[in-house]
Each structure stands twice: as C-alpha cells, then as structure tokens.
Amino acid sequence: MKKKYIMAPGPTEVPPEVLAEAAKPVMHHRTPQFRKILTEALENMQYVLGTTRHVYLMASSGTGAMEAAMANTVSAGDKVIVGSIGAFGERWENLAKAYGANIVKLAPEWGYALNPADIKKALDENPDAVGLFIQLNETSTGVYNDIEAIGKLTAGHKALLVVDGISGIGAQPFYMDKWGVDVIVVGSQKGLMIPPGLAFVSCSEKAMKVIEANKTPKFYFDLKRYEKSLTKEKMPDTPWTSAVSLITQLNLALRMIKEETNEKVWERHAKLSKAVREGIKALGLELFAKENPATVLTSVVVPEGVDGKALVKKIRDDYGISMAGGQLKLEGKIFRIGTLGYTDRFDPITGVAAAEMALKELGANIEIGKGVKKTMETLMEQGY
Amino acid sequence: MKKKYIMAPGPTEVPPEVLAEAAKPVMHHRTPQFRKILTEALENMQYVLGTTRHVYLMASSGTGAMEAAMANTVSAGDKVIVGSIGAFGERWENLAKAYGANIVKLAPEWGYALNPADIKKALDENPDAVGLFIQLNETSTGVYNDIEAIGKLTAGHKALLVVDGISGIGAQPFYMDKWGVDVIVVGSQKGLMIPPGLAFVSCSEKAMKVIEANKTPKFYFDLKRYEKSLTKEKMPDTPWTSAVSLITQLNLALRMIKEETNEKVWERHAKLSKAVREGIKALGLELFAKENPATVLTSVVVPEGVDGKALVKKIRDDYGISMAGGQLKLEGKIFRIGTLGYTDRFDPITGVAAAEMALKELGANIEIGKGVKKTMETLMEQGY
Numbered sequence: 135m136k137k138k139y140i141m142a143p144g145p146t147e148v149p150p151e152v153l154a155e156a157a158k159p160v161m162h163h164r165t166p167q168f169r170k171i172l173t174e175a176l177e178n179m180q181y182v183l184g185t186t187r188h189v190y191l192m193a194s195s196g197t198g199a200m201e202a203a204m205a206n207t208v209s210a211g212d213k214v215i216v217g218s219i220g221a222f223g224e225r226w227e228n229l230a231k232a233y234g235a236n237i238v239k240l241a242p243e244w245g246y247a248l249n250p251a252d253i254k255k256a257l258d259e260n261p262d263a264v265g266l267f268i269q270l271n272e273t274s275t276g277v278y279n280d281i282e283a284i285g286k287l288t289a290g291h292k293a294l295l296v297v298d299g300i301s302g303i304g305a306q307p308f309y310m311d312k313w314g315v316d317v318i319v320v321g322s323q324k325g326l327m328i329p330p331g332l333a334f335v336s337c338s339e340k341a342m343k344v345i346e347a348n349k350t351p352k353f354y355f356d357l358k359r360y361e362k363s364l365t366k367e368k369m370p371d372t373p374w375t376s377a378v379s380l381i382t383q384l385n386l387a388l389r390m391i392k393e394e395t396n397e398k399v400w401e402r403h404a405k406l407s408k409a410v411r412e413g414i415k416a417l418g419l420e421l422f423a424k425e426n427p428a429t430v431l432t433s434v435v436v437p438e439g440v441d442g443k444a445l446v447k448k449i450r451d452d453y454g455i456s457m458a459g460g461q462l463k464l465e466g467k468i469f470r471i472g473t474l475g476y477t478d479r480f481d482p483i484t485g486v487a488a489a490e491m492a493l494k495e496l497g498a499n500i501e502i503g504k505g506v507k508k509t510m511e512t513l514m515e516q517g518y
Numbered sequence: 519m520k521k522k523y524i525m526a527p528g529p530t531e532v533p534p535e536v537l538a539e540a541a542k543p544v545m546h547h548r549t550p551q552f553r554k555i556l557t558e559a560l561e562n563m564q565y566v567l568g569t570t571r572h573v574y575l576m577a578s579s580g581t582g583a584m585e586a587a588m589a590n591t592v593s594a595g596d597k598v599i600v601g602s603i604g605a606f607g608e609r610w611e612n613l614a615k616a617y618g619a620n621i622v623k624l625a626p627e628w629g630y631a632l633n634p635a636d637i638k639k640a641l642d643e644n645p646d647a648v649g650l651f652i653q654l655n656e657t658s659t660g661v662y663n664d665i666e667a668i669g670k671l672t673a674g675h676k677a678l679l680v681v682d683g684i685s686g687i688g689a690q691p692f693y694m695d696k697w698g699v700d701v702i703v704v705g706s707q708k709g710l711m712i713p714p715g716l717a718f719v720s721c722s723e724k725a726m727k728v729i730e731a732n733k734t735p736k737f738y739f740d741l742k743r744y745e746k747s748l749t750k751e752k753m754p755d756t757p758w759t760s761a762v763s764l765i766t767q768l769n770l771a772l773r774m775i776k777e778e779t780n781e782k783v784w785e786r787h788a789k790l791s792k793a794v795r796e797g798i799k800a801l802g803l804e805l806f807a808k809e810n811p812a813t814v815l816t817s818v819v820v821p822e823g824v825d826g827k828a829l830v831k832k833i834r835d836d837y838g839i840s841m842a843g844g845q846l847k848l849e850g851k852i853f854r855i856g857t858l859g860y861t862d863r864f865d866p867i868t869g870v871a872a873a874e875m876a877l878k879e880l881g882a883n884i885e886i887g888k889g890v891k892k893t894m895e896t897l898m899e900q901g902y
Contacts, residue, residue, distance in 0.1 A: 138543060145544045145762060156540035156763060159522060160529045160713050162840035193579050193715045195758035198738040210735070232737045323759060329544050331577045331715045331761035351594070351735065353616045354582040374579035375707060377715035378529060379540060380764075456546035 136454040141485050143273045143301050143431040143458055145323035145330050146475035148383070149390065152328060155383045163376035171385050172370045178388035182326075182396060183318055183336055184309035190335045190360035193377040196300035196321030199333035201229060202355035203296050203317045206345045207265055210234030215256050215266045215293065217241075217248045221274035221461040222298060226267040233350060238263065244275050244464065247426040250283040263293045264344070271302030274461045276423045276433030276470060278306060285314035294341050300324060300333075304391060305403045305430045305474055316341040324430070325399075327390070327475045328383040335360075403429040405516045406473040406482050413486035413509030414471075417493075417500055422468045430474040431458070434489070435467065440496050442466035448492045455488050479518050482509050520838040525869050527657045527685050527815040527842055529707035529714050530859030532767070533774065536712060539767045547760035555769050556754050562772035566710075566780060567702055567720055568693035574719045574744035577761040580684035580705030583717035584613060586739035587680050587701045590729045591649055594618030599640050599650045599677065601625075601632045605658035605845040606682060610651040617734060622647065628659050628848065631810040634667040647677045648728070655686030658845045660807045660817030660854060662690060669698035678725050684708060684717075688775060689787045689814045689858055700725040706764065708814070709783075711771040711859045715764045719744075787813040789900045790857040790866050797870035797893030798855075801877075801884055806852045814858040815842070818873070819851065824880050826850035832876045839872050863902050866893050 140147045161168045172191075179189040192198060204226075208214055213236045216226045223241070230237050238260055240252055248268060257263065266288055271278040281297060288295040294316035299308060303318070304325020310318050315338070322332035335357060337345060345357050353359075359373040391399055410432040411421060422433035436442035443466050446459040458470040471485040486505045494500045524531045545552045556575075563573040576582060588610075592598055597620045600610045607625070614621050622644055624636055632652060641647065650672055655662040665681055672679040678700035683692060687702070688709020694702050699722070706716035719741060721729060729741050737743075743757040775783055794816040795805060806817035820826035827850050830843040842854040855869040870889045878884045 138545075140544065140546055142546050145546060145759070148544050153541045153543065156713075157537045159537065160524065160532050160707070161522075162524055162526050162529060163714070165834065165840060193577060194582065194738065195577050195761070197758040198578065198582075201738045204737075205735075229737050232740070233735050321759070323544070329540075329761065329763035330547070330759045331764055351589075351617050353588075353613050354578065354585045354739070356616070374581040375529070375705070375714045377579070377713065377764075379713035380715055380761075450546075450549060456549060 139455040139484065141472040141481065142456045143324065143470060143472045143474055144321065146327065146472065148327055148329060149387065149476045152383050152387045155386050156379045158382065161378050163378050168376065168378060169369050169371065171382055172376065175381060175385040175388055176370055178392050179334060181392055182304060182388065185311045185336055187310070187336050187338060188361060188364050190357055191372055191381070192333050192355070192360070193331060193374070194333045195330060196319065196333050197225065198355060199319040199321065199335050200225060200298055202335050202357055203319050204229040204233055205350050205352040205355055206348055206357045207294055207296065207317065207341060208233050208235050209348060209350050211236065212264045213238060213260060213262050215240065215260060215263045217253060217266060217268040217279070219246065219248060219269065219275060219277055219279065220244055220272035222269050222272055224462070226298065230267065245277065245422050245424040247277050248279045248284070250280060250287060253284055254287050257287055257291050257293060261292060265294045265296050267296045268298070270297050270299040270308060271306060271428050271430055273301040273431065274464065276428040276431050278302060278426045278428050280426070281308065281315060282313045289314045294344060301430050301474070304399060307400050310336060322380065322384065325475055326384065327387040328380060331377055331380045332384060400429070402477070403473060405513065405518050406477055406479070407432055408516065409482040409509045409512040410471050410473055410485055412512040413482065413505035414489070416508035417490065417505040431470045431472045433468050433470045436469060437493065437498050440493060440498050442469060445469055445492055445496055448495065449488050453488050453492065455484070479513050482513065523839040523868065525856040525865065526840045527708070527854060527856045527858055528705065530711065530856065532711055532713060533771065533860045536767050536771045539770050540763045542766065545762050547756070547762050552760070552762060553753050553755065555766055556760065559765060559769040559772055560754055562776050563718060565776055566688060566772065569695050569720055571694070571720050571722060572745060572748050574741055575756055575765070576717050576739070576744070577715060577758070578717045579714060580703065580717050581609065582739060583703040583705065583719050584609060584682055586719050586741055587703050588613040588617055589734050589736040589739055590732055590741045591678055591680065591701065591725060592617050592619050593732060593734050595620065596648045597622060597644060597646050599624065599644060599647045601637060601650060601652040601663070603630065603632060603653065603659060603661055603663065604628055604656035606653050606656055608846070610682065614651065629661065629806050629808040631661050632663045632668070634664060634671060637668055638671050641671055641675050641677060645676060649678045649680050651680045652682070654681050654683040654692060655690060655812050655814055657685040657815065658848065660812040660815050662686060662810045662812050664810070665692065665699060666697045673698045678728060685814050685858070688783060691784050694720060706768065709859055710768065711774070712764060712767040715761055716768060786861070787857060789897065789902050790861055790863070791816055792900065793866040793893045793896040794855050794857055794869055796896040797866065797889035798873070800892035801874065801889040815854045815856045817852050817854045820853060821877065821882050824877060824882050826853060829853055829876055829880055832880065833872050837872050837876065839868070863897050866897065
C-alpha cells in the first residue's frame with residue numbers, strides 16, 4: 135500500500151466531503167431543485183472573485199475559458215498586448231495567434247514578474263490595443279503579477295485587462311471590481327478544491343460592451359449566450375447541459391471557502407508557501423522565482439548533478455506524491471511543490487521532507503531534516 | 519422522503535458503482551497511472567463506436583463537440599447541408615450560421631425522419647457541399663435517422679457525413695466505420711451512463727484530410743491538437759487538463775457496456791422502449807414519432823384538456839421522476855419518457871405507471887393499470 139498525495143499546482147486534492155458529493159445520484163439540470171444549487175454556487179463565486187458582476191460557468195478546462203476571453207473580446211486584425219511570464223503566458227500568445235490578432239509581447243526573463251512600468255509604456259505606445267492578456271499567477275515559474283497596480287494602468291485605457299486567474303483564484307488576494315479587472319478566467323481544479331472539468335468567466339461593464347459588439351465566430355464559448363441564460367426568468371441556467379456532479383461539488387467547496395473567508399484562505403496559502411520556501415532555502419537550494427513568489431506553489435531549481443525528471447518520477451512513483459516538474463524550457467530544470475487548495479500545516483512538511491529524501495537518494499548534498507526543521511519553525515513563527 | 523428517478527433523455531441515471539468512482543481521490547492527469555485509465559477508456563470508446571479511428575475526449579457538454587465538428591470541417595462561405603428533424607437539428611443550423619456557412623436545409627415535419635431520397639437529391643444538387651450535418655437520434659421528437667442508408671449516399675460525395683450521436687450512442691445500433699460516418703459526436707450523460715461534462719469526437723480518414731487543411735479560428739476544440747496529444751510517445755493524453763474524475767467514471771461505465779456487449783445494450787434499449795410505446799398506445803394515447811421511434815425515449819402527445827407543463831411538473835415534484843417536456847414549438851404539447859442508459863425492466867413499468875397516475879389526476883380519461891399491463895406483457899413477449 136502506498137498512500138497518495140497531490141502536491142501539484144492542479145489538479146489539487148479535493149476534501150473528502152466534496153469527493154463524496156459526486157457519489158450522489160445525478161440530478162436533472164433543468165429543474166428548480168438544481169437551479170437552487172447553481173444559484174448558490176454562482177453567488178459564492180461572486181464572493182470569491184470580489185465582484186457584483188455575473189459569473190459564467192462552463193464545462194471545460196481552464197483553457198476553454200481562456201479561449202472564451204479571447205474569442206469574445208478580440209477580432210482578427212486587432213492589436214493585443216500579451217504579458218507573458220511563462221508557459222501560460224505563451225498560451226495567451228497562441229490563442230491570440232489562433233484568432234488572428236496582432237501581438238505586442240512583453241516577456242521578462244522567466245522567474246520575474248511583469249513590471250508595471252513596462253506595461254504603462256506598452257499601453258502608452260499602443261493606444262489602439264484592445265486587450266492586455268496576463269496571468270494572476272504563472273504556474274510554470276511560480277511567480278505572480280501585481281494585478282492591482284496593473285489595473286490602475288488599464289483603467290483609463292481602451293484595452294481590457296484580461297486576467298487568467300486559473301491557478302491563483304482561491305489562493306491569493308484578488309478583488310475583481312476594486313482592482314478594475316475586465317475579464318477574469320478561473321478553473322475548477324486549483325484553489326476551488328474540486329476536480330477538473332469546470333471553468334468560469336466574469337466580465338466588467340467595459341468588457342461587456344466590447345463583447346456585445348464582437349463578431350468573431352464562436353458558439354460554445356459565446357459569452358452572450360451565457361449572459362442570456364443567466365437572466366432567463368430570474369433563475370440562473372447554463373446555455374448547454376450543466377456538468378451537474380461537478381457543480382454540486384463546487385457548491386459544497388465554495389461554502390467551505392466562504393466559511394473560512396477569502397482573507398483567511400489567502401493567508402493560509404501565504405503561510406504554507408512561505409514555510410516551503412524557507413525550508414528549501416535552509417537546504418541550500420535555490421528558488422526559481424526571483425520576485426513575487428507564488429503562494430500556490432514553490433518552484434525550486436534542481437541542484438546540479440541531479441536528474442530533474444528522475445527526481446519528480448521518484449517522488450511520484452516511490453513516495454506516492456504528484457509534484458510537478460518544469461514545463462517547456464524548464465523541463466528537468468526545476469521542480470514545483472504545490473501548496474494549493476485543500477492544504478494545511480502538515481502538507482509543507484510532507485512536501486519538503488519528500489524533496490529532501492529524494493534529493494539525497496539521487497546524490498544531492500543534503501542534510502536530512504534541515505529543511506523540515508526550518509519549515510516547522512516558519513509555520514510556528516507565523517502562528518500557524 | 520421521496521425516492522428520485524431520472525427518466526429524461528439525459529442526464530440519465532448513473533450506476534451506483536460508477537457514482538462511487540467519483541468519490542475516490544483525484545489523480546494527477548499527467549501520470550502513467552492516469553494514462554492507463556485513459557488508454558483503456560479510449561479503446562473501449564472505439565469499441566462502442568465501431569471504429570479503429572482515434573477518439574478525441576474533451577471536457578465539455580455535447581454541444582462543444584458539435585462545435586468541434588463544425589469548426590474543424592467548415593470554413594466561412596462553405597456550403598453545408600443540414601438535415602434537421604427537431605431542436606438539435608436546429609443546433610446544427612445555428613452552429614453553421616455562427617461559422618458563416620451557406621446552409622442548404624432539409625427539414626421534414628417534426629415527428630418524421632430524414633428521407634434518404636431527399637438527401638440523395640440534395641447531395642446531387644449540391645456537389646460543392648462540404649458536409650451533411652444530421653442526428654443519429656433526435657431527442658426533441660423521439661425519431662432516429664437511418665445513418666446506414668445515408669452513409670451509402672455520402673460515400674462517393676465530397677460532403678463529410680457528420681453525425682450528432684449524443685443521445686443515440688450506447689443505445690441504438692451504430693457502426694462508424696462500416697456505415698461510412700466521417701465525424702461522430704458523443705456526450706457523456708446519455709447512453710454512456712456517466713454524469714455530464716465529457717464529450718467525444720472521432721473522424722474518418724476522409725474527414726482528417728479536411729480537418730488538416732481547415733483554417734477556421736479555433737483553439738480548445740481544435741482537433742489537430744487532440745490528435746497530436748494522442749500520439750505523443752505512444753501514450754494517450756488530452757491537450758488540456760483531463761477531467762479526471764469523470765474519466766475514471768467513464769472507464770468503469772465503458773467496462774460495463776463492453777461486458778454486456780454493444781449488441782445486447784442496443785437490444786435492451788429496443789425492448790424497453792417498445793414496452794413503453796405499447797403501454798402508451800394501450801392507454802389510447804398518441805405517439806409523437808410517426809416513423810423510426812427512438813429507443814432512448816418515447817415521445818407522447820399530451821391528450822387534449824391536459825396541461826402538458828403541469829403534467830411534467832407533477833411527475834417531477836410530486837412523484838420524484840424527471841421526465842422531459844417538449845422543446846421549442848413542442849413546449850407543453852408532448853412529454854417524453856426516457857429509457858436510456860442504466861435501465862432495466864422495471865423502468866418502463868415505473869414510467870408508464872407515473873404517466874397513467876399523473877394524467878388521471880390531471881383529468882385525462884385513463885383507465886389506471888391498462889398501460890402498465892400492456893408494458894409488462896410486451897416485456898414478457900420479448901423474452902425480457
């Protein structure tokens with residue numbers, strides 16, 4: 135028997151009571167009974183996002199919601215600014231290409247965040263840009279962007295601020311309305327603590343005007359259809375068949391988040407990831423994030439002489455923990471310890487202990503227990 | 519306490535052991551452990567579809583897979599033939615409109631199937647048509663199309679035969695390769711006996727040539743990306759995050775179908791729906807389907823003097839059974855008793871009994887028990 139853990143930046147572990155929700159009989163989606171559940175879930179998503187705007191819920195992975203954000207706000211030939219700080223920034227670029235946009239790309243070295251000054255310059259130089267596409271948290275590098283500062287820059291600009299919050303929402307501070315985010319994209323299998331399969335989009339009034347006028351061919355991800363279904367007879371609905379079992383799970387998970395409160399959830403993630411970072415540093419290892427270290431995961435440079443792919447494989451196959459390796463140009467060069475979603479104080483301890491033991495077994499010069507000690511101390515210093 | 523039943527043409531009831539599968543801890547999708555499950559599920563989908571072609575699995579409702587079929591085979595300005603026999607035929611038309619196609623529409627009166635002679639004429643008159651878009655089973659009317667006969671007509675034609683099999687697959691005879699179907703679209707919450715949230719597409723070689731050359735903007739539903747992910751290192755994968763909990767459910771449900779065999783599954787559905795039809799006729803009620811009555815559901819004309827909406831509401835709220843009413847122009851005029859998916863001999867009996875009791879309570883001239891008697895006799899005559 136091997137006990138299994140997920141310490142990936144998604145999918146994340148799902149609380150047992152939320153798992154059990156999916157084992158209940160399936161409900162029909164076009165019933166008042168189901169719509170009550172949908173109503174509560176959508177209201178709680180507004181709370182999580184800090185918005186009074188409607189939230190559109192779709193059966194898809196997060197990428198589908200990213201496509202919805204692109205296909206509903208951009209037309210072929212439009213200029214867009216893509217702020218890419220890693221693999222998911224590249225996805226914005228690929229989406230913009232697929233829709234025939236002219237791309238102005240800002241791409242700081244991986245490991246760094248977008249610099250608001252650079253964004254201001256790009257916006258000033260491109261007053262015709264229709265959108266700025268960025269990540270709240272870039273999972274591939276473990277760096278987050280300062281959305282609050284960036285929102286102040288797009289407020290007076292034509293460009294919509296479109297934020298991929300797939301891995302960050304439910305883990306780090308976010309206030310859609312207060313920060314002036316025009317389009318936010320969310321996935322289900324990260325901070326929301328349910329399995330993959332649901333995604334969300336919410337749009338500001340500024341964005342809705344653009345969306346209303348947009349003529350790009352689309353159907354399943356056409357946000358006008360989602361808006362229309364939400365207002366029908368004052369009862370919420372989805373334009374296409376609702377993924378009912380995932381939505382009943384969502385409803386329960388969101389209740390748990392609301393009960394804990396956004397602020398406490400964010401604080402928990404911040405403390406847990408700090409504990410991992412301090413533990414890793416105490417081992418003499420290098421963090422990959424040079425600024426704005428993520429609270430959803432800690433990216434660690436694989437020490438020289440260790441095979442990064444073998445490390446992740448050992449942790450997964452021998453120890454039973456799914457951590458993440460590096461993506462694209464970081465393949466084999468970093469590993470990533472998730473502290474996202476259904477997480478508590480013993481998760482960082484387990485994560486750092488696994489890293490220590492696996493690195494030691496693969497020949498790294500590690501003093502067993504040193505990282506874990508610091509992780510524990512950091513948790514206690516933070517009053518966790 | 520009220521015991522709950524689903525007798526809708528989707529979502530359908532999910533076997534308890536398949537429900538329980540979703541309560542297991544979430545797995546990470548980029549692992550050999552998960553890919554084993556995905557491999558088995560995709561192989562069994564090939565068996566269900568009667569194809570040696572790859573099956574593409576996506577997190578979406580069936581409509582998303584319909585969009586994939588349209589967006590990957592049609593370009594703006596292309597001519598397409600839409601054969602519509604109900605509300606889901608209209609969806610093909612709406613999708614074709616969204617993608618700027620020129621539409622030649624065949625639309626027999628609702629309650630009838632597509633006539634292969636009419637299709638032959640349309641194909642002959644439109645040698646430039648790139649696709650014929652039809653349903654295997656049209657859920658809104660309870661009528662199926664003769665795909666085998668239609669496949670013979672498109673075999674020598676430029677047009678691809680694109681079939682929405684969302685409600686029919688896993689319930690009625692279907693042989694993708696043998697019948698010459700170029701694109702088949704499937705949803706998870708019907709004959710496949712799992713909750714909504716997954717959809718499938720499989721394409722013939724003829725279709726893949728068109729798809730390879732297609733330039734319509736798309737990303738999430740881009741079938742080239744699905745094909746690419748399937749062949750990566752000879753291990754299957756999905757291009758976007760796999761909906762792991764639904765896929766583990768799928769795997770178990772498909773094992774159950776394979777064990778029963780396609781032919782036995784189809785025979786079971788045929789027998790159960792025949793039992794409902796005979797019971798309904800014995801009550802003196804009129805069937806809505808004038809030809810090719812579906813095996814997934816029985817559509818019944820609401821007798822004069824009865825409020826069709828109140829009937830469906832009573833059956834749902836008082837008796838606990840989700841049946842379906844009529845859609846679009848059939849709203850309030852028909853009701854539909856599903857016999858789809860996880861179904862056995864007592865389901866038609868329950869369905870007909872509920873119809874009898876609710877109709878009686880709403881003032882119809884019904885002799886209680888007459889329909890159920892005929893339903894039971896029909897089951898026994900068929901050796902069920």
